[in-house]
Amino acid sequence: MAETKDEKFMSRRRSAALKAFKVKDERVATFKKVAAILQKSEIDRTAEETGILASCSDVVKEVNLRQEKRDRIKARLEEIEDAPEILEEKCIRLAAAISRATSLAVYTGAGISTAASIPDYRGTNGVWTRMQQGKDIGNHDLSQAEPTLTHMALYALYKARILKHVVSQNCDGLHLRSGIPRNFLSEVHGNMYVEVCRTCKPSREYWRLFDVTEKTARYQHGTGRLCHRCNSILQDSIVHFGERGNLPWPINWNGATRAAKQADVILCLGSSLKVLKKYPWLWQMDKPVQKRASLYIINLQWTPKDENAVLKINGKCDEVMRKIMSHLGLEIPLYNRTKDPIFFHAIKLQNDEQFTKTQPCLEEPAIKEPLSQSSDENVKCMVEEIDKKDCISSLAVTDITTTYPAPFFTALPFLSMGLPFPPMYMYPQLTPLFYYPFIQIPNMPVETPKPKPACSFCMEHEGSLTCLYYQRDGDCPEPINIKNEQKQEEGDSLVIRADTSIASPKNPGWFGKGYRKGMKRKR
Template sequence: MAAGGLGRSERKAAERVRRLREEQQRERLRQVSRILRKAAAERSAEESRLLAESEDLVTELQGRRRRREGLKRRLQEVCDDPDELRRKVRELAAAVRNSKHLVVYTGAGISTAACIPDYRGPNGVWTLLQKGQSVSAADLSEAEPTLTHMSIARLHKQKLVQHVVSQNCDGLHLRSGLPRSAISELHGNMYIEVCTSCVPNREYVRVFDVTERTALHRHQTGRACHKCGTQLRDTIVHFGERGTLGQPLNWEAATEAASKADAILCLGSSLKVLKKYPRLWCMTKPPSRRPKLYIVNLQWTPKDDGAALKLHGRCDDVMGLLMQELGLEIPPYSRVL
């Protein structure tokens, strides 16, 4: 009993010592942090001595600050001044004219002009959720293709763009008149539901959002195939899921387009998801044989360092200037089919 009691006492004493050391370490960290926030000229001799004795803590705190500042810079929206943007657009126009196989990758940033929120911008869905703020559901059925959507459709019609790979589910590329064969909607289309029992899969293109009853790993829409009676499912690919539908995901065409591309134009995408798809970047090819990359985004992207050109501007502004430079009119959108 005595030996057992002594062991428990020793363990309790050791735990008290451990907690005391941790609290002392936290207090030292707070002290060093407060001192580092002061200008060097404002620090007392005692504070300077404490910093000299705490090299490891100083290095750790300075590293944390650099990471915070780097993250803050990446989230900031930067705009090129008008003259610089026009110069860059002229360079982009030359690349579009000279490209033999141009592929366009689009993200949520091309739809913000249609009042559809982007994902990682200052007021984007992900940004607001990270801050603990609520995100209102918008009725997208009334949204119309933006100047950027209509420009892309015209560029495809002129054979200047061969294929479009989109992360968006809003259906605006199809409404712009872009043919189904020319687009891969990697994360689905909220206006398309399918019967996976019919061969080939039977598609239903709706004028309403088919995802009202669906969610992660729950894709049945509540409607049935008129041919075989099987429950229809949506086409949306959520985070944590792997898309398997041929259409509208159209991975085969996206992969083929990427393999042929000599230039890729990224519009309004943070590229934080797209970068995870090596097939889209020809990573198996030597760097010199990979397509040249042109990026239009207000924020930092993980592909910036490898880009031939980065344009800091809003997609509609850049595409409007590009179409002027190419001498092409942007067709107006019409709801009349």
């Protein structure tokens, strides 16, 4: 029985596929054989092996290229430290650049938190490195972590008005705990201590004393607790790989974009930059090369931005920042738990929420309650001092006239004569008010309502009447104008609203996709 056309076609197709597989298997076998020969020294190679290498020159070339690529990747993973004299010279150069900067933006990675016993990701002992090697990543209690010397150095630069913004890839919340206000901070991968209600508009935030990501994962962000206002399920603020972070806080993409656009110096600390390199708006890629910000990198490993950097420092962040701050003449403050804003602004769990977490809480400082009381007393003292300076007491007004007022009994004869009040010469200190109504006595005391601080913690430690971190009851701040602060009367006092809230970004994109689409439309 003759084969049909379809059977002939299928047999030819099957034989062609088998032939292709056979050729591929032979090439793979040749690659393995050539690679094994190349691993031997030239003295140990036989005449037959030398002939194989001569006949497969193209395979030898490709094997050598692959080996060079593997060696290059392996070398990039190595942690290299500069010699002490070279490190000192580089630190002087970086300190000079920071002192000249008008707008300094800092991008931080996991490398600045390793001193707090938090492992990094791509380091020689990082989480992903150990996972690729099949090793156990170990148990790490992040609740014991505290801001490191680098965190406090950045806080000192902020207090000196040198640092304008921090873009952090870390989720440990140590930047916020060091004292840097959230308006100056963009935690682009979220904060492990912050959970939010996306139903409330604007989104309501809850700052906790424990890790809220216990029950969350990629595309599963429910924490098991409910919003106190709308009873919706709370979610963590963490951004996993493949997800798009669009929360106004703590991600703050708008603040990061604005700071990157205005920066004239960008300092990268402890970051491999393999993620941040995907966001072109952080590197002023829309500007000519000559007009972009000067880039400085501090990292032990290679980064993809090393070629674009003015200076690359291979060193540990704490050691380098200590030298830089010394050259700048700035003192690095020590971390103080009583000044940690998380212990004042965190919202404690209600009685019915205690079972929703098993993670350990941060150990609160020994003195917490007197903190707010002392701050209120300080506010009262400051207000009283202002009153003494700006206002003149009633005794000062009476000093304008030196005549001693007559006693009350001297007015009795005039009252018996039917006069409604005694003559004004008996009370000369009141005469100007009655006889010269158009004359204004200088520096008369005027009772003006005094502003109440919205946050006594920020008033005491940061000298601000407004809350720089979070409202203590979890309320999101209402937007205000920084130049003309809106003041709303409540009874006899004035309350100044908290810091400005920035609208959510239109489309931050993922790895720069949204940015490239926008550029195509403009062209």
